[in-house]
Amino acid sequence: MSSRERVLAAVAGIAAVAAAVAAPGAAATGRHQDWDETAYRGQIEVVRSDDGPSDPTVLNGTVFVDRDRDSRHDRNERGVAGVEVSNGREVVTTDRRGRYRLPVYDNMTVFVTQPAGYQVPVDEFNVAQFHYNHLPAGSPELRYGGISPTGPIPDAVNFPLVESSLTDDRRLSCIIAGDLQTYNLTEVEYARKGAIADLARRNDYQGCGSLFVGDVVGDDLSLYDEVKGLSAQTNGPARFLPGNHDLDFDATTAVHSFDTFRAQLAPAYFSYDVGEAHIIALNTVRYPCTPDLDNVDGLRPGCNDPVNRPRYNGHIDETQMEWLRRDLAKVDRDKLIVIAGHIGLLNWADEGSAIHQVDQVREVYELLHGRKAVALAGHSHSIENMRTGDAMQGWRDLFGIDSLPFPHITVGAIAGDWFSGRVTEDGYPTAIQRDGGRPGVLTLDLADSSFQERFTVTGENDRVQTQLGLNTPTYREWYVARSAWNSNPVGAAPELGDPLVVDQADLAGGTWLTTNFFIGGTGSTVTVRLNNHRPRQAVRTQPMRGEDQFVGPEWSDPAAVAEQLVHGGSVANRTMHLWRFELPTDLAPGTHQAHVTATDVHGRRFADTLTFQVVAQR
Incomplete structure (x- = not known):
């Protein structure tokens, strides 16, 4: 069976399953x-x-309403005025008849910015169709093919649209999916049975669709066909931006490092409108990075030998920056700007690393000054709801950023912690992420030019937002011992025992009830009501007031670590969304219940309960 036949067969199978099962996510x-x-x-x-x-230095075309949906511009089909079209450098606006003219470059991608109230076409896999690659001689020889020779510039490239009330709705839901990152067919099936099956059961995002924010595959670009089989299960247009595992690693210059991605999925960067939001998908990965552009300040020594040791860096090149300036100049200042990239402008997990954040962050902030904006990213395999005013030492030291000018959200990963951990009865791994968060997808709910974010754990409904545990001296001692054993597994592995049993020595030595509030951030609160006592505030472990990260067993999520140290994967020894509540030292022996209420910045409340035992001695 060919790759394409496997894709179509899988599509048919999962569609039948999806139709029979109720939605676990948003209703x-x-x-x-x-x-x-x-x-x-x-x-x-x-x-x-x-x-x-007649003039091969200029590309002409028309943006038109495809009334008969045949993808051809017929004489009776009107052009659409006021639509932006770009060659990745210039941005022009169609005239009253929907026509545009753009300069031609030997290597360019021409794309239309979908206007609100209209929808671009999708192919049989739901992949949005809105661009044309022009590369006359094709890519240099690349393992995964790159772009085939396109030949001379066409007479015209026309962009069909249909009218759509869904894309003009004042309320829209946009799926923002991080790091699908499948390395093989087994992991494709994990994704299919997990987050993709969840999306197949939802129909609340048809207008905005889904944006996969990079690392669509894990280095093997031949899996793009399989990924299209996954996007075929979703209920809306699927768009993609590139990540550092979507590279043509055999490209010798950054000019061709995403050619296969461009040929198979999307432009390296683009924009589109839905409702009162303008969504910008950026390419924030430069490969191979070079000392002249990427390591002028000495913070990225890995970029010093691009020939023998090629590396990537979080970077937006000047051509893309100029496109961004011109794109934003066309956008009404009352609109919400949603700016997405694989490597985030800034993130929390790698706040002290230059290559895992974007060199041009200050320039982007200047372009967005005075606008309503939110930044979205993947890459770090963590969930990070960073709010306006948040600050970290690494941001200040590396980029001179004192605090965030608008919210930044790292959306988590479909792959979670690279599909690690034990495989559950649902057919996919636990894959608990490096911050203790579970795998899933983010939904950006738009209302006019405002937004609310929500995270949906794979296989769960939207009310599952917390993970509770007990951080005891016994746990912290086991953490150290088990970590050492994992590094040198000689003899029997240290056992934690029942993590929900606490003895008097644990209480005397300091025991915290921990709440990992996946979408929690500055402005969120967590309260704990122990048995029938009045609720009391838990304390966030990472205040985000300009300090460095707090790392180690006392700052970890014990519920996540107890799984990770035994079954594999990263270790959640730090997180920016962990709250802890110190248990009283005089807590009586017996069964106790902790009732936890987590409230997010939008006032939504999520309840959870932990039952545990206190004994005199283990």
Whole structure:
């Protein structure tokens, strides 16, 4: 069976399963019709003649309403005025007849910015079709093929649209999916049975669709066909931006490092409108990085030998920065700017690392000054809801950023911790992430030019937002011993015992009830009501007031670590969304219940309960 046949067979199988199972995530909304019946399927129109264009230095085309949905610009189909079209450098606006003209470059991707109230076509895999690659001689020889020769510039590239009330709705839900990152067919099936099956059961995101924010695969670019089989299960347009595991690693310059990605999925960067939001998908990965552009300040020594030891860096090149300036200049200042990249402008997990954040962060902040904005990213395999005013020492030391000017959200990963850990009865691994968060996807709920974020754990409903544990002296001693044993597994592995049993020595030595509030951030609160006592505030372990990260057993999530140190994966020895409540030292022997209420910055409350035992001695 060919790769394409495997994809189509898998699509048919999972669709049958999805139709029979109730949604675990956000409730399906009745106002949406069946996506497969209403989706606008088609492609851009490339017009060629034997003579070619009269002026091959200029690309002409029309953005038009495809009334008969045949992807061809017929005489009775009107052009759409006021739409932005770009070649990745210049940004032009269509005239009253929907026409545009753009300069031609030997290596360029031409794309349309979908306007609100319209929808670009999608292919049979739901991948949005809105761009044309022009590379006359094709890519240099690359393992995964790159871009085939496109030949001379066409006479015209026309971009079809259909009218859509869904993309003009004042309330929209956008799926932001981080790090699918499948390395093989086994992991493709993990994703299919997990987060993708969840998305197949939801129909609340048809207007905005899904944006996969990089590391779509794990280095093996031949798996893009399988990924399209996954996107075929989703209920809306699927868009992709590139990550550091989507690279053509055999490209010798950054000019061609994402050619296969561009050929298979999307432009390296682009924008689109839905409702009152303008979404910008950036390429924040430069490979191979070089000393002249990436290590001028000496903070990225890994970029000093691009020939023998090629590395990547978080970077936006000047061509893309100029496109970003021109793109933003066309956007009404009242709109919400959603700016997404694989490597985040800044993040928490790697706040002290220059290569894992974006060199041009200050320039981007200047462009967005005075605008309503939110930044989204993947890359770090963690969930980070960073709010306006948050500060970390690494941001100040590396980039001179004293505090965040608007929210930044690291959206977690579908792969979680690279599909590590034990495989559950649901058919996919626990894959607890490096911050203790569980795998899943973020939904950005838009209301006019405002937004609310929500994280949906794979296989769960939206009310599952917390993970409770007990951080005891016994646990902390085991953490150290088990970590040492994992590094040198000689003899029997140290055992933790029952993590929900606490003795008097534990209480005397300091025991905390911990709450990992996945989407929690500055402004969120956690209260604990122990048995029938009044609720009391828990304390966040990482205040985000300009300090460095707090790392170690006392700052860890014991519920996550107890799984990770035994079954493999990263270790949640730090997290920016952990709250802890110190248990009284005189807590009586017997059964106790802790009732936890976590409240996010939008006032949404999430309840959880932990039952544990106090004994005189273990």
